Amino acid sequence: MRHPLVMGNWKLNGSKKMVSELIDGLRKELSAVQGCGVAIAPPTIYLDQAQQALGDSQIVLGAQNVDVNLSGAFTGEVSAEMLKDIGARYIIIGHSERRTYHKESDEFIAKKFAVLKAAGLTPVLCIGETEAENEAGKTEEVCARQIDAVLETQGAEAFNGVVIAYEPVWAIGTGKSATPAQAQAVHKFIRDHIAKKDAKVAEQVIIQYGGSVNDKNAAELFAQPDIDGALVGGASLKADAFAVIVKAAAAAKA
Numbered sequence: 001m002r003h004p005l006v007m008g009n010w011k012l013n014g015s016k017k018m019v020s021e022l023i024d025g026l027r028k029e030l031s032a033v034q035g036c037g038v039a040i041a042p043p044t045i046y047l048d049q050a051q052q053a054l055g056d057s058q059i060v061l062g063a064q065n066v067d068v069n070l071s072g073a074f075t076g077e078v079s080a081e082m083l084k085d086i087g088a089r090y091i092i093i094g095h096s097e098r099r100t101y102h103k104e105s106d107e108f109i110a111k112k113f114a115v116l117k118a119a120g121l122t123p124v125l126c127i128g129e130t131e132a133e134n135e136a137g138k139t140e141e142v143c144a145r146q147i148d149a150v151l152e153t154q155g156a157e158a159f160n161g162v163v164i165a166y167e168p169v170w171a172i173g174t175g176k177s178a179t180p181a182q183a184q185a186v187h188k189f190i191r192d193h194i195a196k197k198d199a200k201v202a203e204q205v206i207i208q209y210g211g212s213v214n215d216k217n218a219a220e221l222f223a224q225p226d227i228d229g230a231l232v233g234g235a236s237l238k239a240d241a242f243a244v245i246v247k248a249a250a251a252a253k254a
């Protein structure tokens, strides 16, 4: 039985005031929730403030990116050890916005995956096809390629205890979520793809769905057997909407 995980990716949003108010709201809304892991990934500059504000709550700190280098002359970067030092645990890598705007390749993202594993942090590996790839019937091919960059170089065991987030690019921030059936089909494909190498590892890997998840559509997505939670963008910036999503995951997987 997999424990679901709902994670909020705040992207490039926030201020000191917002961090304080949003975490305050989340702590109130989520204090009684059981059966669903919850994490938030604020912008790097607010990680320390967020960790202080989270205090003894069950909400876990995450981050939106990591560098492949451990230390040295890499201006502007943040290392895995620094993220660990500040208390972050779930680290998003391979988000389509970084693949697109920062030209991050599958191989580069696989390096980040290895660096996080070595530091004892949990990669949240984002994969997913663009609209054009979807229309060309290449969804499975793209997802397999993005997973294989890790699977073929680090082995199936590397996926022990990690999180994969299937985020069709056409669904991100568009208000047009994949249907539960569409998402389930891809999630099952991802799990089966890993199972070809190691069925036990595939069975425990958390596969989140991401792309226009909100308080209205979350429950039907989580009703699908291979959807183990969500990576939430826009709706994670409102405590009440995010809490509805977390509660839907807890209820669906109880």
Ligand SMILES: O=C[C@H](O)COP(=O)(O)O
Pocket: 009, 095, 167, 171, 172, 173, 174, 175, 210, 211, 212, 213, 231, 232, 233, 234, 235
């Ligand atoms: O990381 C989160 C995803 O990009 C989803 O963003 P969204 O919920 O705003 O569509």
